Amino acid sequence: MAVDPQKELTKLHGALGVSQAVIKSTFFEWRQTALELLGPSSDTLDVVLKFWEVAGVDVAKNFFPMLNLRKGQEGLILDLARALAGTGIANGAVVRVEKGEGPLEALIRWERCPWPTFAKRYGASMKEDLLGCDKFLQTIVAEANAFLGTDLKIETQKAIPSGDGVCLRRLYK
Amino acid sequence: MIDKFIPGLKRLADAIHEQKAIAGCQLMHCGRVGGIETEYCQGPSPVPQRLRIFRPVEVMTKADIKQCIKEHVEATERLLKAGFDYVEISGIVGYLLSNFVSSYTNRRTDEYGGDIQGRMRFVVELVAEVKKLCGDVPVGIRLCADELLDDVGGNTPEESMITYEMAEEAGVDVMSVTAGWQESIYPVISRDIPMGSWLHLAERAKQHLKIPVSMAYRLFTPDLPNKAIGEGKLDIWEMCRPMIADPLMPKKVLEGTEDEIRPCVACNVCLARLFRDAPMTCYINPVCAHEWDPKYEIKPAEMEKNIIIVGAGPAGLECAWVAAERGHEVHIYDKREELGGTIIEASKAPYGDDELYGQISFSKAKAEKAGVEFHLGTEVTPELIEEEMPDTVVLATGPKYVKGTAPGFDRANVVPMLDVLNGKAEVGENVVVWGNLKPGIGVALLLAKQGKKVTVVGKERKLGKDINPSFKWRYVGYLKDNRVATYNDSEIEEITDDGITIRTYDGYRIPIKADTVVCTEREANPDLKDVVQENGIELFVIGDALVPRNLSSAVHDGYRIGIRV
Numbered sequence: 168m169a170v171d172p173q174k175e176l177t178k179l180h181g182a183l184g185v186s187q188a189v190i191k192s193t194f195f196e197w198r199q200t201a202l203e204l205l206g207p208s209s210d211t212l213d214v215v216l217k218f219w220e221v222a223g224v225d226v227a228k229n230f231f232p233m234l235n236l237r238k239g240q241e242g243l244i245l246d247l248a249r250a251l252a253g254t255g256i257a258n259g260a261v262v263r264v265e266k267g268e269g270p271l272e273a274l275i276r277w278e279r280c281p282w283p284t285f286a287k288r289y290g291a292s293m294k295e296d297l298l299g300c301d302k303f304l305q306t307i308v309a310e311a312n313a314f315l316g317t318d319l320k321i322e323t324q325k326a327i328p329s330g331d332g333v334c335l336r337r338l339y340k
Numbered sequence: 341m342i343d344k345f346i347p348g349l350k351r352l353a354d355a356i357h358e359q360k361a362i363a364g365c366q367l368m369h370c371g372r373v374g375g376i377e378t379e380y381c382q383g384p385s386p387v388p389q390r391l392r393i394f395r396p397v398e399v400m401t402k403a404d405i406k407q408c409i410k411e412h413v414e415a416t417e418r419l420l421k422a423g424f425d426y427v428e429i430s431g432i433v434g435y436l437l438s439n440f441v442s443s444y445t446n447r448r449t450d451e452y453g454g455d456i457q458g459r460m461r462f463v464v465e466l467v468a469e470v471k472k473l474c475g476d477v478p479v480g481i482r483l484c485a486d487e488l489l490d491d492v493g494g495n496t497p498e499e500s501m502i503t504y505e506m507a508e509e510a511g512v513d514v515m516s517v518t519a520g521w522q523e524s525i526y527p528v529i530s531r532d533i534p535m536g537s538w539l540h541l542a543e544r545a546k547q548h549l550k551i552p553v554s555m556a557y558r559l560f561t562p563d564l565p566n567k568a569i570g571e572g573k574l575d576i577w578e579m580c581r582p583m584i585a586d587p588l589m590p591k592k593v594l595e596g597t598e599d600e601i602r603p604c605v606a607c608n609v610c611l612a613r614l615f616r617d618a619p620m621t622c623y624i625n626p627v628c629a630h631e632w633d634p635k636y637e638i639k640p641a642e643m644e645k646n647i648i649i650v651g652a653g654p655a656g657l658e659c660a661w662v663a664a665e666r667g668h669e670v671h672i673y674d675k676r677e678e679l680g681g682t683i684i685e686a687s688k689a690p691y692g693d694d695e696l697y698g699q700i701s702f703s704k705a706k707a708e709k710a711g712v713e714f715h716l717g718t719e720v721t722p723e724l725i726e727e728e729m730p731d732t733v734v735l736a737t738g739p740k741y742v743k744g745t746a747p748g749f750d751r752a753n754v755v756p757m758l759d760v761l762n763g764k765a766e767v768g769e770n771v772v773v774w775g776n777l778k779p780g781i782g783v784a785l786l787l788a789k790q791g792k793k794v795t796v797v798g799k800e801r802k803l804g805k806d807i808n809p810s811f812k813w814r815y816v817g818y819l820k821d822n823r824v825a826t827y828n829d830s831e832i833e834e835i836t837d838d839g840i841t842i843r844t845y846d847g848y849r850i851p852i853k854a855d856t857v858v859c860t861e862r863e864a865n866p867d868l869k870d871v872v873q874e875n876g877i878e879l880f881v882i883g884d885a886l887v888p889r890n891l892s893s894a895v896h897d898g899y900r901i902g903i904r905v
Contacts, residue, residue, distance in 0.1 A: 169851075175848055175850065224388075228389075231390045237490055313387060314387060314388045315492055316443075316444075316493055
């Protein structure tokens with residue numbers, strides 16, 4: 168029986184979308200669980216930022232085998248930028264990496280991102296959404312620096328949660 | 341190590357001395373790779389671990405460093421009390437001293453960090469203290485000649501030679517030359533690295549040192565170090581894994597019976613188990629870690645038997661020599677003219693798999709010496725068994741290679757793996773290998789290296805689950821390098837003119853272009869079982885004929901039945 172590629176891809180794409188949505192829902196459900204258990208005196212932002220720090224440390228480990236100082240600082244920055252973009256793409260965002268103005272910088276542009284939509288659905292603030300994402304990316308960069316002895320930085324120049332239409336982050340030395 | 345261990349250490353040293361050998365012992369602090377069961381490990385700087393199995397690094401204070409030196413000295417004192425003649429300090433591959441030496445893991449700004457002189461300070465202080473205590477007792481050290489960490493900013497080979505010179509100046513008497521780290525992305529000691537590949541590092545070390553230079557890495561056969569020593573590239577041959585495979589290796593070299601050395605196949609299962617705190621075992625040596633156990637000894641048989649072994653592969657040959665040494669009359673049959681069974685084909689796979697045949701050469705030598713009678717080119721039939729009526733039959737016939745049941749498996753472009761490895765089958769440009777265990781990986785790599793576009797499809801959930809993790813990463817890397825696509829946890833649903841359709845475990849169907857499908861799936865082989873049992877003959881089934889597994893299981897099965905029968 169011949170394969171119907173359209174049917175197979177449609178099924179697969181649908182399943183991918185569901186799993187991406189489940190990941191985000193699970194985050195907000197755990198967030199709610201933590202806040203309820205911690206009680207009213209807990210600071211939501213502290214809890215959320217701690218989560219993204221833990222996630223950043225863990226995700227960074229996946230990048231260690233692919234980071235390579237032999238490619239030079241320029242190559243390293245581009246590789247790390249692509250890896251950071253990949254974390255967004257895996258979650259259903261549309262993310263592109265561009266070379267920055269100087270050789271030692273890369274721009275990472277989130278043209279679409281599903282996280283703010285989910286934040287709204289679960290009653291989380293846009294500030295929390297933005298700071299959580301920043302914490303996640305900064306932690307990964309910090310771990311990469313600790314691993315390689317480099318001094319890379321990442322800054323947010325535009326953000327969808329701030330109403331800028333895109334998230335634009337600069338990774339640089 | 342505390343004083344209560346001195347009597348035990350003394351027993352070890354005495355046992356070594358009784359055999360007129362020199363007793364040496366190694367001091368090692370595992371540093372960065374020392375934390376698995378603990379919450380943390382120790383090191384010079386908190387550099388995150390590349391390997392997830394190891395715990396985060398707790399930074400050592402200067403007081404910790406002084407304490408560590410003191411403990412090394414105390415340990416040395418115990419070794420000397422126990423009667424050891426040689427002390428070796430380990431500073432390699434990711435252990436504590438190497439963590440201090442390497443620019444990758446030492447980011448300190450105090451006197452124990454900075455340039456190579458600063459990073460070596462800990463080693464120099466430690467060596468000086470140990471040597472002061474040892475006096476005339478020689479002290480050796482293991483240091484990396486090339487860390488192979490250039491991707492993460494490790495030491496240059498030039499810096500490594502400076503560490504050698506500094507260690508010599510600090511008082512070491514022997515330099516053990518090594519290469520690579522556990523965190524290095526380059527392979528160093530696995531079978532895919534040809535023997536002798538690292539001798540150039542020993543040669544380089546000799547150019548920088550006056551003290552003797554020793555080396556272990558991938559010097560598995562005596563001829564290699566013998567030649568290197570003769571050429572002045574090396575002074576001392578070290579053996580570790582080869583002596584796990586055959587602890588009597590030095591004795592056999594001295595006696596000139598090198599053909600009876602059971603060869604290490606550099607699979608690293610010993611390391612894989614070490615890293616997981618699992619009991620020691622050896623892929624190829626069934627007695628490893630059972631040396632104390634009388635059940636594993638080869639003892640004279642209580643009743644001598646006439647034994648027929650069907651199949652002269654690794655299981656049959658192992659069983660044959662062991663049983664013959666015990667006094668049995670052993671006849672081994674194989675329908676092929678050549679010894680080795682499917683190892684003949686398996687050893688044709690690339691990346692060092694030719695070394696697998698060494699086990700066959702070893703067991704052949706042992707079998708010949710033990711008086712085993714070979715009947716090659718003779719297929720064992722029910723009639724032959726009924727005519728010979730032996731006391732025991734051991735079926736070591738190897739597995740049955742099976743095709744799938746999906747439509748199309750009967751097509752002419754579906755070929756058995758053995759025919760491909762023997763060059764008997766015609767193979768197209770687009771190939772699907774059916775089976776994602778070691779046999780499938782081996783044939784996939786062979787074909788990919790011939791320039792074919794290869795896809796591996798298998799029903800196991802993970803690729804190469806029959807390969808230990810300390811070697812599997814090499815195969816995974818080579819599959820990637822050779823652009824071999826893999827689909828695990830999948831079935832072949834259909835084979836057509838153009839290719840195959842696979843169905844993943846969760847129901848997705850994917851078409852794959854294929855001119856040829858290579859079958860590597862195996863099942864147990866019960867042939868001849870009935871006729872043996874019907875005639876009331878004692879029967880054993882071993883190796884892949886019992887359950888298709890790997891070379892290790894074949895050898896272990898063969899040995900175990902050899903000592904029991």
